[in-house]
Amino acid sequence: DAKTTQPPSMDCAEGRAANLPCNHSTISGNEYVYWYRQIHSQGPQYIIHGLKNNETNEMASLIITEDRKSSTLILPHATLRDTAVYYCIVRVEASNTGKLIFGQGTTLQVKP
Amino acid sequence: NAGVTQTPKFRILKIGQSMTLQCTQDMNHNYMYWYRQDPGMGLKLIYYSVGAGITDKGEVPNGYNVSRSTTEDFPLRLELAAPSQTSVYFCASSAKGHRGEQYFGPGTRLTVT
Numbered sequence: 443d444a445k446t447t448q449p450p451s452m453d454c455a456e457g458r459a460a461n462l463p464c465n466h467s468t469i470s471g472n473e474y475v476y477w478y479r480q481i482h483s484q485g486p487q488y489i490i491h492g493l494k495n496n497e498t499n500e501m502a503s504l505i506i507t508e509d510r511k512s513s514t515l516i517l518p519h520a521t522l523r524d525t526a527v528y529y530c531i532v533r534v535e536a537s538n539t540g541k542l543i544f545g546q547g548t549t550l551q552v553k554p
Numbered sequence: 555n556a557g558v559t560q561t562p563k564f565r566i567l568k569i570g571q572s573m574t575l576q577c578t579q580d581m582n583h584n585y586m587y588w589y590r591q592d593p594g595m596g597l598k599l600i601y602y603s604v605g606a607g608i609t610d611k612g613e614v615p616n617g618y619n620v621s622r623s624t625t626e627d628f629p630l631r632l633e634l635a636a637p638s639q640t641s642v643y644f645c646a647s648s649a650k651g652h653r654g655e656q657y658f659g660p661g662t663r664l665t666v667t
Contacts, residue, residue, distance in 0.1 A: 485660055539585070541612070
């Protein structure tokens with residue numbers, strides 16, 4: 443599985459969009475990009491995933507560059523409850539194990 | 555659905571003691587996982603299972619054992635507890651395939667002294 447690089451921390455003002463970057467320059471054609479977050483000391487929570495097209499759900503949007511070497515997770519209107527560690531993970535599409543390999547993630551602090 | 559449940563929530567062990575961390579899921583998921591998370595670090599995969607009777611090692615399996623006799627349960631066994639095993643342990647499950655996002659339990663906080 444490809445490795446990812448994320449900034450260790452970011453700040454965002456409440457109500458503004460939070461844009462979290464992720465580099466995955468060695469990603470393979472069959473690897474998906476997944477985003478999870480971990481609020482305080484709870485178990486991680488799935489947010490969104492995609493292959494090459496942009497994706498949107500009720501929680502966030504995922505923008506993947508055309509060359510797939512990087513992506514951005516967008517929280518459109520960040521709230522204080524979005525303060526968490528955000529993990530970007532790449533995983534083989536046809537994985538027969540479903541394994542996720544977590545990196546260090548980005549700590550997002552949403553400020554009032 | 556209760557999702558993924560873990561017991562106990564907290565435990566303190568003495569060096570050399572043994573214990574089993576319990577994990578149960580009620581979503582009929584084939585895949586189950588055990589992770590550990592040390593303070594300030596990301597999660598590390600200990601063991602995983604793709605179905606009843608099938609288990610395999612993850613990134614950090616030493617000092618642990620698992621079994622998967624049913625689809626629902628995936629217990630993690632620590633045989634000789636060491637201070638290096640002080641951590642928060644998370645169990646997770648997922649359905650098969652790339653759309654099978656992992657659902658995590660609330661975690662077990664273990665201290666070995």
